[in-house]
Amino acid sequence: MSITLGAVVKGGSSLDYKTGSWRDQRPVIHEDLCKACGQCEMVCPDTAVYVVDDVYIIDYDYCKGCGLCAYECPADAIEMVPEEK
Amino acid sequence: MSIPQIARHEALFTSGHRACHGCGMALAVRHILKATGKNVIVVTPTGCLETFSSPYGYSPWQVPWIHHLFENGPSVASGVAAALKAQGQDSVRVLVIAGDGSTFDIGFGAISGMLERGDDVFYICVDNGAYMNTGGQRSGATPMFAATTTHPPGKESLGKTQMMKDLPAIVAAHGTPYVATASVAYLKDLQKKVKRAMKFHGPRYLQIDTPCPSGWGFPPDRTLEIGRMGVDCGLVPIFEMEDGKITSMRKIKKKIQVTDYLKAQARFKHLFADKRGQAEIVNIQAIADRSIENYDLIRRSSKE
Amino acid sequence: MSHIQVVEGSEAVAFAVKACRPQVISAYPISPQTHIVERLAKMMADGELKTEYVRVESEFSAASVISGASAAASRSYTASSSQGLLLMTEVLYASAGLRLPFVITGVNRAVSAPISIQVDHQDAISLRDSGVIQFYVESSQEAYDTHIAAFKVAEERRILLPVMVCMDGWILTHSYERVSFMEQEEVDGFLPPFQPVNFLDVNDPKAWGSYAEDDVLMEFKYAIHEAMQYGKGRIKEIFSELAGITGRDHGGLIEAYKTEGAEVILMAMGSMVGTVKDAIDEFRSQGKKVGLVKIRCYRPFPFEDIWGVIKDTKIVAVMEANFSMGSEGAVGMDLKAKLCGRSDAPLVLDFIAGLGGREVNKGTIDQIVQKAEEVAKSGLSLQESYWVDLNSAILQ
Numbered sequence: 001m002s003i004t005l006g007a008v009v010k011g012g013s014s015l016d017y018k019t020g021s022w023r024d025q026r027p028v029i030h031e032d033l034c035k036a037c038g039q040c041e042m043v044c045p046d047t048a049v050y051v052v053d054d055v056y057i058i059d060y061d062y063c064k065g066c067g068l069c070a071y072e073c074p075a076d077a078i079e080m081v082p083e084e085k
Numbered sequence: 086m087s088i089p090q091i092a093r094h095e096a097l098f099t100s101g102h103r104a105c106h107g108c109g110m111a112l113a114v115r116h117i118l119k120a121t122g123k124n125v126i127v128v129t130p131t132g133c134l135e136t137f138s139s140p141y142g143y144s145p146w147q148v149p150w151i152h153h154l155f156e157n158g159p160s161v162a163s164g165v166a167a168a169l170k171a172q173g174q175d176s177v178r179v180l181v182i183a184g185d186g187s188t189f190d191i192g193f194g195a196i197s198g199m200l201e202r203g204d205d206v207f208y209i210c211v212d213n214g215a216y217m218n219t220g221g222q223r224s225g226a227t228p229m230f231a232a233t234t235t236h237p238p239g240k241e242s243l244g245k246t247q248m249m250k251d252l253p254a255i256v257a258a259h260g261t262p263y264v265a266t267a268s269v270a271y272l273k274d275l276q277k278k279v280k281r282a283m284k285f286h287g288p289r290y291l292q293i294d295t296p297c298p299s300g301w302g303f304p305p306d307r308t309l310e311i312g313r314m315g316v317d318c319g320l321v322p323i324f325e326m327e328d329g330k331i332t333s334m335r336k337i338k339k340k341i342q343v344t345d346y347l348k349a350q351a352r353f354k355h356l357f358a359d360k361r362g363q364a365e366i367v368n369i370q371a372i373a374d375r376s377i378e379n380y381d382l383i384r385r386s387s388k389e
Numbered sequence: 390m391s392h393i394q395v396v397e398g399s400e401a402v403a404f405a406v407k408a409c410r411p412q413v414i415s416a417y418p419i420s421p422q423t424h425i426v427e428r429l430a431k432m433m434a435d436g437e438l439k440t441e442y443v444r445v446e447s448e449f450s451a452a453s454v455i456s457g458a459s460a461a462a463s464r465s466y467t468a469s470s471s472q473g474l475l476l477m478t479e480v481l482y483a484s485a486g487l488r489l490p491f492v493i494t495g496v497n498r499a500v501s502a503p504i505s506i507q508v509d510h511q512d513a514i515s516l517r518d519s520g521v522i523q524f525y526v527e528s529s530q531e532a533y534d535t536h537i538a539a540f541k542v543a544e545e546r547r548i549l550l551p552v553m554v555c556m557d558g559w560i561l562t563h564s565y566e567r568v569s570f571m572e573q574e575e576v577d578g579f580l581p582p583f584q585p586v587n588f589l590d591v592n593d594p595k596a597w598g599s600y601a602e603d604d605v606l607m608e609f610k611y612a613i614h615e616a617m618q619y620g621k622g623r624i625k626e627i628f629s630e631l632a633g634i635t636g637r638d639h640g641g642l643i644e645a646y647k648t649e650g651a652e653v654i655l656m657a658m659g660s661m662v663g664t665v666k667d668a669i670d671e672f673r674s675q676g677k678k679v680g681l682v683k684i685r686c687y688r689p690f691p692f693e694d695i696w697g698v699i700k701d702t703k704i705v706a707v708m709e710a711n712f713s714m715g716s717e718g719a720v721g722m723d724l725k726a727k728l729c730g731r732s733d734a735p736l737v738l739d740f741i742a743g744l745g746g747r748e749v750n751k752g753t754i755d756q757i758v759q760k761a762e763e764v765a766k767s768g769l770s771l772q773e774s775y776w777v778d779l780n781s782a783i784l785q
Contacts, residue, residue: 011149017143042272043272045115066106067306154480164413165461167441
């Protein structure tokens with residue numbers, strides 16, 4: 001990567017680094033149990049939960065597998081499963 | 086179903102940052118920027134937040150952001166605010182988002198100057214109770230008897246002997262118009278307070294309890310749970326002050342003993358190892374009780 | 390059409406700064422710079438200067454405020470001395486690395502301990518590694534003109550570094566001289582509004598202050614050095630452009646004074662240059678071939694220009710009011726480093742004079758020239774710096 005003037009970096013460039021590679025477990029949202037309350041999206045430190053067409057989905061490119069979404073889900077709709085390597 | 090890239094660019098603090106999994110600080114920053122919107126310039130001094138959000142070439146900040154040094158967050162922010170004022174840019178506001186090491190210790194003089202001058206800067210301290218970026222050394226914000234690497238427990242020590250510095254009171258003593266505390270356990274409350282602070286001009290201060298799974302020693306999915314326990318035992322009072330008067334406080338619905346909070350974190354496990362620690366837990370409980378009394382934190386039943 | 394006033398040196402600087410229309414000024418007092426920031430404050434209070442004036446709680450913050458302001462696209466300024474400059478050290482290094490331009494007046498004063506408020510150059514010299522461009526002036530007029538040039542140098546798009554204009558405390562700041570001021574339109578024509586390459590912009594969010602791994606750090610630092618090297622030529626152009634407007638040509642990166650055929654060339658900077666020039670006039674009238682290289686720009690170090698003047702002389706006697714403890718005077722070291730290995734290099738002798746405000750007068754210069762001639766005649770070289778007028782009787 002070449003240098004920039006004063007090491008100034010473009011905003012949002014962290015998206016080039018996929019932190020999903022850090023995971024050793026991944027959250028799986030069970031749609032049939034999901035009440036669409038939005039808690040999972042709220043509590044993710046990595047902005048790795050999105051609502052697409054009213055369905056909550058995990059952004060596995062960046063999800064680090066911390067498990068906060070699963071722990072905080074009031075409907076127990078998220079299950080942490082071991083990451084397959 | 087895939088996530089449209091444009092959605093990733095909507096988040097003002099987006100993915101790809103290098104925070105530990107379960108990081109309370111990263112979560113807090115997401116919600117701070119959700120509440121402020123994009124017309125802010127953020128100054129972050131050296132610390133966890135700065136380091137995990139700025140390896141060269143990778144920035145999650147989709148607002149203009151500057152890291153200068155460790156001890157000058159407030160003064161750099163004062164300079165940015167002065168520039169914006171000189172340029173007549175009323176709609177762009179200035180935030181400092183800083184850790185406790187910078188806020189409580191090395192940048193303390195600079196904060197006092199900024200507050201005393203009345204500069205239009207909203208200072209937010211994301212507090213994880215130690216110099217976590219460098220491995221967990223003790224800061225003025227470290228709670229009493231927490232283990233840190235520079236004040237570790239041992240045969241002749243139980244960890245930090247001093248209480249946590251009362252930064253909100255010190256800030257309020259400067260006549261700061263808005264002073265508040267918050268926790269990542271209550272994210273909507275956090276956002277509400279950020280929005281409230283943005284309505285003021287002049288200096289404002291918000292201190293956010295941001296539990297740290299790596300540093301405090303708890304599983305990464307318990308960040309909010311630990312935050313709730315800190316609030317419910319009284320050690321982390323959540324309140325707002327405007328012009329020196331308390332205008333809101335979060336009442337504890339069901340008080341818990343400090344032991345429950347301390348047992349859940351490895352940084353306090355030495356207190357349960359022998360009689361010395363058990364004796365000191367009483368002192369921690371006393372701090373919590375005093376805090377509950379001072380801030381009137383227990384919800385009184387309507388039947389009383 | 391300019392006008393002339395008899396003003397205190399500090400006041401001349403304040404007028405220069407005012408004319409450059411800084412949007413942010415930060416101020417923290419320290420003798421002997423304080424008159425500058427006080428004068429600016431009074432101008433503001435009387436509505437003569439529109440700026441955001443931030444009264445900070447330390448010099449660390451003074452430099453930090455103007456760094457933030459620069460990053461947010463405002464031209465900014467502060468002044469300090471001695472302990473204050475040293476307190477700013479970290480900020481100056483960081484702002485040079487982040488390529489944040491601003492101007493700071495370094496009113497030179499000795500460095501504690503023991504504490505002294507008298508003049509020497511130890512303070513600014515201590516910052517020579519930082520990436521901050523340093524100019525040294527001989528007179529209040531030169532201070533006025535150089536400050537105006539300094540903003541243009543700092544903001545030059547291929548430079549973008551902090552610039553420190555160094556002027557001797559008390560001798561220049563607190564003495565009165567006739568100073569010729571430029572008209573505001575002339576300054577505005579010479580110095581257009583600040584146009585940063587990057588700035589903190591909500592419409593184009595960027596991040597300043599990333600951390601750099603070992604695969605890029607060296608290149609970032611090299612870029613600062615490259616900017617300074619480029620600066621050598623551009624600074625001369627800017628000085629020349631200003632001289633064309635004012636009719637006052639103080640020289641380029643150096644000034645060569647009566648160096649033609651000189652057998653001994655003195656090298657100095659700051660207000661002592663005035664005394665040296667008088668001494669040289671006297672020497673020359675006596676038939677002694679002595680000349681002076683006055684250093685106007687110390688960083689970047691103008692070796693090429695210096696070489697052009699000294700290459701035919703026998704001895705260069707550097708006289709400087711600073712010392713790198715455990716080694717030698719800084720300017721002497723800079724020169725000797727560049728000459729090392731050249732078989733045609735003149736002998737370089739390093740003289741330490743004027744620390745803590747000790748007077749540098751004709752007698753001092755006589756001593757230096759005499760010593761230089763002695764050493765040259767004996768064929769020996771002077772390995773250690775020679776501390777002029779050192780009172781051995783009071784040493785323990």
